[in-house]
Amino acid sequence: MKHDRRWGKGITLGVAAVLALTACSGGSQGTAGKPGEGKGGDGGSTNLKIMWWGPDTRHKATLAALDIYSKQKPSIKFTPEYLAWDGYWSKLTTLAASKSMTDVLQMDGAYIQDYASRGTLEDLSDIDLKGIVDPKIIENSKINGKLYGIPLGHNGQGMAFNKTDLEAAGIMLPAKNWTWDDYFEFAKEGRAKLPKGKYPIGDGSNIWDNYQYYQTAKGKGPIMVDGKKFNLNKELWYEYQNRFAQFRKDGTVPPPDVTKAFVDNDPKGDSMASGAVMTKGVTVASVAVMEQLMPGKVGLTTMPTGPSGGGWAQSTLFLSVSSTSKYKKEAKEFIRWFITDKEAGKALGTSRGIPINNEIYKELEPSLQPTDLMSRKLLDTVIEKALPFYPAPTGWSEWVQAYQAEMEAVWFGKKSLDDAYKTIETMGKEIEAKLGGK
Known part of the structure; x- marks a missing residue:
């Protein structure tokens, strides 16, 4: 996977700096169930542990989306955990070492190659993204021919x-x-x-x-x-x-x-x-x-x-699945829903940037604020000459x-x-x- 993202102190605001905004963390909140609960795909209740970083607006939007999913699919419950940037990567390092990473986890373009190379992430190439994500974006997101994270939003410099x-x-x-x-x-x-x-x-x-x-x-x-x-x-x-x-x-x-x-x-x-x-x-x-x-x-x-x-110009934010998850099938189904469901799209808004699914963006566009439209304008401006992210x-x-x-x-x-x-x-x-x- 090819990557880069800053333009220096005084003339750059890197993606990492934006995502490292101060945020609270939580263990069992929103639609949380008990860890380890359920039997997966046999009709019993499945509890998916999910972890992400970001500002408070992203936390609230994500919790709302999880509630929507559990209402649409009552057999799935969630244990969410959300932190600020530094706390997230510190905890994830520990979880990876103990082979106890959450079923679903947010990944950044700067680190996904490292976690994939350590065997901690599941190959998601079998998730059908035809007509949902541009094939070029999918190809740029692959690592040694495999897809270890589903891109969530457009980004670019x-x-x-x-x-x-x-x-x-x-x-x-x-x-x-x-x-x-x-x-x-x-x-x-x-x-x-x-x-x-x-x-x-x-x-x-x-x-x-x-x-x-x-x-x-x-x-x-x-x-x-x-x-x-x-x-x-x-x-x-x-x-x-x-x-x-x-x-x-x-x-x-x-x-x-x-x-x-x-x-x-x-x-x-x-x-x-x-x-x-x-x-x-x-x-x-x-x-x-x-x-x-x-x-x-x-x-x-x-x-x-x-x-x-x-x-x-390249997606730098992903949802991944732990290679040790007991609920890989359920986790993959959830991630595909996360970027395709219109109700979820409205709840998530632009909390992870411009949605990777253009159909979702079109639904949101009429109600977007000028600042959000500015993001799309920048993407449209840079895409023609853009290089990969290093x-x-x-x-x-x-x-x-x-x-x-x-x-x-x-x-x-x-x-x-x-x-x-x-x-x-x-x-x-x-x-x-x-x-x-x-």
């Missing part, structure tokens, strides 16, 4: 911009499918026309996948190929980093201390909502937040593109952290760019060897 302030400054607005050269020229024009304290673009050169957008757009592939092989293009990396070094020098991007102080989604601290930076990376799942913070001022475009395209696979977290630390050392003059590259490259090759990528 694009860029938001402050059209009000840009127009006031007489700066040409970013165009759909603009190139990296267009992006850099936009930055230069913005620096010349914007007042002091305002910047055309942010500095995300300290975040690994911000550079990866550049490398993949240029046709050189992701930095981690198949989760094992290290693939950092030295020539492009220096080209990109030297460009931003010059931007820091001439004030095209905010100073490092200002960039470090930005707080995503905070009305006063967010890089774009505060009025400091004119552009910011957003996802289909997160763009509504910017519209709420800056009503009527947000314009949308693609990520800068290259010969291979730019940004990404996350940092399991085993690369230490490298990801080191990349940021090294580049911030460069920012503040504590290291040379050459020394930072040597550290980043050496660690990458060491991890590659450890993971057997050679």
Whole structure:
């Protein structure tokens, strides 16, 4: 499965950040039955344990859908558990180790490959999705030819911009499918026309996948190929980093201390909502937040593109079934219902983004809020040139952290760019060897 999703602190809001909103957790709530209850498919009561993460709006919507299912099918009861992002993955790690994962569980594109490779997820390829999910989406969601999660919503990466302030400054607005050269020229024009304290673009050169957008757009592939092989293009990396070094020098991007102080989604601290930076990376799942913070001022475009395209568009949120579940048949039937039932669709709304089933979306569209319509607009904008989603696979977290630390050392003059590259490259090759990528 191919993946990626952020655009850096100060210019990016990754999907993970959106989903990591503070939320309560619960054990037996809503339609909960007793754990272990029932005999499965023999006519007795079946209890399905289900687990997900997200904000309170998602919790309430999901509980409502579970109630609908139990009313439609009285033999099925649920034990729901819902947590915030960090708590979810911490608990799931423990459950996976003890082979006691819930029957049905929410999965993220950044982690599904890891859980599938450990044998903890059931192959769902036998669920009939014809006419429900686009075959291309299904194919992109497969891991080694098998489907370990049913996609729930559309997602993708694009860029938001402050059209009000840009127009006031007489700066040409970013165009759909603009190139990296267009992006850099936009930055230069913005620096010349914007007042002091305002910047055309942010500095995300300290975040690994911000550079990866550049490398993949240029046709050189992701930095981690198949989760094992290290693939950092030295020539492009220096080209990109030297460009931003010059931007820091001439004030095209905010100073490092200002960039470090930005707080995503905070009305006063967010890089774009505060009025400091004119552009910011957003996802289909997160763009509504910017519209709420800056009503009527947000314009949308693609990520800068290259010969291979730019940004990404792919489902990143799934429902999976535990390989140790005693009720696999019932779990699969429920998941298919979850994305096809119109009553469930109304209850779930856009709590997991734009519904993957277009028939459900059409039912919802007339009643959607402007912020929800903004999400669809971004998806329609980015889909043409979008690349696959490339996350940092399991085993690369230490490298990801080191990349940021090294580049911030460069920012503040504590290291040379050459020394930072040597550290980043050496660690990458060491991890590659450890993971057997050679």
